Amino acid sequence: xxxxxxxxxxxxxxxxxxxxxxxxxxxxxxxxxxxxxxxxxxxxxxxxxxxxxxxxxxxxxxxxxxxxxxxxxxxxxxxxxxxxxxxxxxxxxxxxxxxxxxxxxxxxxxxxxxxxxxxxxxxxxxxxxxxxxxxxxxxxxxxxxxxxxxxxxxxxxxxxxxxxxxxxxxxxxxxxxxxxxxxxxxxxxxxxxxxxxxxxxxxxxxxxxxxxxxxxxxxxxxxxxxxxxxxxxxxxxxxxxxxxxxxxxxxxx
Amino acid sequence: xxxxxxxxxxxxxxxxxxxxxxxxxxxxxxxxxxxxxxxxxxxxxxxxxxxxxxxxxxxxxxxxxxxxxxxxxxxxxxxxxxxxxxxxxxxxxxxxxxxxxxxxxxxxxxxxxxxxxxxxxxxxxxxxxxxxxxxxxxxxxxxxxxxxxxxxxxxxxxxxxxxxxxxxxxxxxxxxxxxxxxxxxxxxxxxxxxxxxxxxxxxxxxxxxxxxxxxxxxxxxxxxxxxxxxxxxxxxxxxxxxxxxxxxxxxxxxxxxxxxxxxxxxxxxxxxxxxxxxxxxxxxxxxxxxxxxxxxxxxxxxxxxxxxxxxxxxxxxxxxxxxxxxxxxxxxxxxxxxxxxxxxxxxxxxxxxxxxxxxxxxxxxxxxxxxxxxxxxxxxxxxxxxxxxxxx
Numbered sequence: 001x002x003x004x005x006x007x008x009x010x011x012x013x014x015x016x017x018x019x020x021x022x023x024x025x026x027x028x029x030x031x032x033x034x035x036x037x038x039x040x041x042x043x044x045x046x047x048x049x050x051x052x053x054x055x056x057x058x059x060x061x062x063x064x065x066x067x068x069x070x071x072x073x074x075x076x077x078x079x080x081x082x083x084x085x086x087x088x089x090x091x092x093x094x095x096x097x098x099x100x101x102x103x104x105x106x107x108x109x110x111x112x113x114x115x116x117x118x119x120x121x122x123x124x125x126x127x128x129x130x131x132x133x134x135x136x137x138x139x140x141x142x143x144x145x146x147x148x149x150x151x152x153x154x155x156x157x158x159x160x161x162x163x164x165x166x167x168x169x170x171x172x173x174x175x176x177x178x179x180x181x182x183x184x185x186x187x188x189x190x191x192x193x194x195x196x197x198x199x200x201x202x203x204x205x206x207x208x209x210x211x212x213x214x215x216x217x218x219x220x221x222x223x224x225x226x227x228x229x230x231x232x233x234x235x236x237x238x239x240x241x242x243x244x245x246x247x248x249x250x251x252x253x
Numbered sequence: 254x255x256x257x258x259x260x261x262x263x264x265x266x267x268x269x270x271x272x273x274x275x276x277x278x279x280x281x282x283x284x285x286x287x288x289x290x291x292x293x294x295x296x297x298x299x300x301x302x303x304x305x306x307x308x309x310x311x312x313x314x315x316x317x318x319x320x321x322x323x324x325x326x327x328x329x330x331x332x333x334x335x336x337x338x339x340x341x342x343x344x345x346x347x348x349x350x351x352x353x354x355x356x357x358x359x360x361x362x363x364x365x366x367x368x369x370x371x372x373x374x375x376x377x378x379x380x381x382x383x384x385x386x387x388x389x390x391x392x393x394x395x396x397x398x399x400x401x402x403x404x405x406x407x408x409x410x411x412x413x414x415x416x417x418x419x420x421x422x423x424x425x426x427x428x429x430x431x432x433x434x435x436x437x438x439x440x441x442x443x444x445x446x447x448x449x450x451x452x453x454x455x456x457x458x459x460x461x462x463x464x465x466x467x468x469x470x471x472x473x474x475x476x477x478x479x480x481x482x483x484x485x486x487x488x489x490x491x492x493x494x495x496x497x498x499x500x501x502x503x504x505x506x507x508x509x510x511x512x513x514x515x516x517x518x519x520x521x522x523x524x525x526x527x528x529x530x531x532x533x534x535x536x537x538x539x540x541x542x543x544x545x546x547x548x549x550x551x552x553x554x555x556x557x558x559x560x561x562x563x564x565x566x567x568x569x570x571x572x573x574x575x576x577x578x579x580x581x582x583x584x585x586x587x588x589x590x591x592x593x594x595x596x597x598x599x600x601x602x603x604x605x606x607x608x609x610x611x612x613x614x615x616x617x618x619x620x621x622x623x624x625x626x627x628x629x630x631x632x633x634x635x636x637x638x639x640x641x642x643x644x645x
Contacts, residue, residue: 052478078480090478092471095464098259103468106461107480115489117453117460122261124461145258167480 004063005030005202006051006171011060013046013226020046021226024060028171028219031200033193035213037237038223039247044206045087047223048173051204052084053077064171075112081170085177089156091163093149097140100148101131101162108167134162138192154185158192165196172196174205178212190215214238222246265455272451272538276444280437288549291440292508296548298443299504304528304540305454306497311526312535313463314490315470319374319522320361320381324354324495326388326517328502330395333402333512340412341425343434343442347503354499355492362491366484369473381522388514401513427507434507443504450497451541457493458537466490467535498525527593531600533609542608547593554592557585 006028013021021043028034036044049055051062053074062069069077083104092100105127110116121128135141138158143151148159157177164172177193178186186209193216197203207213213220213234220237222230224246230237237243275282279297283289303325310316328350335346365376388396396402404424413425427434429442457463469476469483476483506512515521524547532543562582566574584592604611 073482074477075480075482078478084478090472090475092468092475094471095467096258099464099468102461103464103476103481104479106465110461112480112482113485115462117457117462119461120262120265120456120459121259121461121464122459127461128259163479 003030004028005065006034006204007063008047008051009060009063011047011050011062012058013043013050013055014058019226021050021057024226024228026221026228028202028204030202032218033197033203033205033216035217035220036204036206036223037208037210037213037220042223042246043226044223045175046226048084048175048204048206051077051173052082078107078167078169079112081167082173083164083167083169083171084173085157085160085164085175087175087179089153089160091148091156091160093147095148096145097135097148097151097159098128098131098144100159101134101166102127104163105130105166130166134166135159137165138162139188154181154189157181157185158189161189161192168201170202172201172203174203174207176206176208178207178209186212260459262459265459269448269452269455273448276448277441279444280440286549288552291436293548293552294440295443295504295508296552297545298440298447299501299508300525300528300544300548301447301541302450302504303498303501303525304532304544305451306494306501307525307529308494308535308540309454309457309466309497310490310494311529312540313458313466313470314487316366316369316487316491317374317526318365318377318491318494319519319526320365320377320379320384321494321498321525322517322519322521323361323381323384324358324498325502325505325521326384326512326514327354327357328499328504329506329512329516330388330402330502331499332503332506333404333510334395336404336410336427336506336510337402337408338411340410341418341427342412343427343429343503343507345412346427346507347446347500350503350506351496351499354502355496357499358492358495359488362488362495366487366491378519378522381517382519385514385517385519388517396512396514398514401511404510427510435509439508442507446500446504450500454497455537462486462489470535527597529607531597531607533607536607536609539607539609546608550593551589554585554589555587557582559586 004027006026008024008026011021011024012019024047026034026047036047038044046055050057051069053069053072053076057070060070064077064080064082067080069080069082072080092103095103102121102124109127132141132144135144138161140155140158140162143155148156151159161177174193178189181189190212193203193205197216205213205216217234220232220234221228222237222240222243229242229246230240232240276298279294280289283294288294303321307318307321310318331350331353332346335349339345361377361380365373365380368376389398406424410418410425413419432438432442434442465476465481465486468479469486473483502516505516528543528547529540530543531547532541533539559578559582562578562585563574566578569577582588600607606613
């Protein structure tokens with residue numbers, strides 16, 4: 001197994017004439033938190049979409065450890081150990097919080113497809129306990145029987161985090177996990193993410209909030225107009241003149 | 254509308270016991286409603302099976318099929334052929350009817366499930382109409398076209414002849430080892446099968462498989478990123494509900510051994526959609542209630558004719574009775590579908606969750622009156638609404 005858990009090599013993505021990603025090279029070490037920052041429209045979400053298999057790259061390839069992800073379906077990539085939270089929480093609004101967390105737990109246990117209607121949910125003690133534990137972890141246990149769709153946006157995000165964590169992914173991708181959250185909720189989420197970090201889960205995180213980025217990331221890549229213009233430790237990135245230029249536009253001209 | 258509580262199997266067994274008791278005593282308690290005759294009760298059971306099967310697809314996965322009558326028709330034709338070729342015993346007829354419909358569903362599902370939403374509905378509708386036209390004309394050697402497939406004295410009935418059972422002067426009737434498929438015994442055969450089907454349906458609802466189907470309905474995108482391939486799940490649900498429809502179709506042939514192409518027409522597909530929505534999509538017993546209510550009122554309303562109406566309004570002076578009777582006459586008898594349409598519109602507009610939503614609203618009203626509601630904000634109130642709606 002290579003030293004890097006995620007290895008993105010020479011990835012291009014064109015949408016018609018638009019070059020959304022060009023020549024992306026990104027390597028993430030196991031157990032680290034890697035942040036991707038950059039102005040709006042820089043291609044951050046496109047990059048995540050390429051990694052999880054929602055979009056096929058026009059060129060290049062993506063590896064998870066030794067396994068090739070390029071060309072696989074999203075559910076296959078998830079089964080290999082990649083979980084993702086979305087910019088707008090993707091949960092199951094018509095199910096209760098507990099059921100929301102149970103579904104991914106079944107995915108982890110049963111694989112892509114299993115027809116199982118002999119056992120009732122009630123007798124799935126292990127999954128139930130696991131699910132309650134996860135909800136407790138994100139502080140939602142008291143709402144476990146509520147409909148997920150009726151929760152606040154911050155709660156939905158934390159629910160989505162719990163759903164992904166339940167799968168114990170090798171690689172966890174977070175697309176702006178604190179967007180639209182209040183300061184209070186943001187801090188709670190940072191605490192939660194820090195706790196997860198201690199468990200050694202590799203994370204790639206896209207974020208606009210520099211407070212979040214600098215308090216979590218081990219390494220940062222800066223994306224602008226579809227290319228990585230700078231990569232390094234938070235300290236290096238903070239002091240790089242190219243980053244300031246990318247964010248502030250033509251101010252230095 | 255979804256079940257948010259995880260129900261213990263013990264409660265489910267109690268529920269099954271109550272349901273069985275209610276169903277099996279139907280000949281008694283339906284007496285005062287004038288519905289306790291076998292023909293109608295058989296219809297309750299058969300359309301109940303059809304509707305709960307349909308609910309597995311529509312209620313759990315949210316895929317609206319407009320072609321389920323095709324499976325009903327396949328079940329009927331297969332059952333009649335089984336009577337003609339093999340035996341008048343209902344067991345082979347039911348097995349072949351169910352299995353063949355399942356295979357048929359596999360083929361239709363394979364193509365239709367490539368699309369979702371309205372395109373899926375249109376594809377299933379197209380397939381059902383194709384099947385109807387095939388049955389009506391092209392496949393006349395198999396389906397006997399317009400006339401419909403009927404039993405004949407001279408049918409081979411290989412198994413029956415082998416065991417020395419010969420049809421006497423009259424046409425033979427379908428039977429379960431001598432228990433006739435018509436009349437009260439026919440009702441009990443249908444009721445037993447309905448209860449077995451319901452039990453399987455209940456297990457599906459309560460299982461991880463059912464949870465995943467509901468998750469597909471709720472957010473198919475998330476399902477993909479959760480490591481599930483949705484196609485095989487949808488396919489399984491589609492085939493299971495096709496088999497339920499096939500079973501219902503074969504039972505129709507058991508209670509009346511005649512299969513016609515009109516059973517496959519789109520109106521028949523529409524009827525099961527209507528039954529399910531009227532009862533409550535995605536609820537456990539909603540579809541059963543819907544089937545019972547629609548079949549009951551169809552029976553009552555379509556029996557009215559002008560003379561009955563004139564009699565009913567005879568207390569009015571003649572000049573008033575006649576116009577009123579003729580206006581009301583539009584809504585009954587042949588025109589009962591007009592009434593059905595109106596009721597359906599009212600339900601969809603005011604009670605989108607069907608009768609089950611109505612029941613849970615009522616029970617909440619009563620509950621509130623008994624106990625003063627603890628102070629809670631609107632958010633929580635809405636929560637309770639959803640939860641209680643889902644419990645039954």
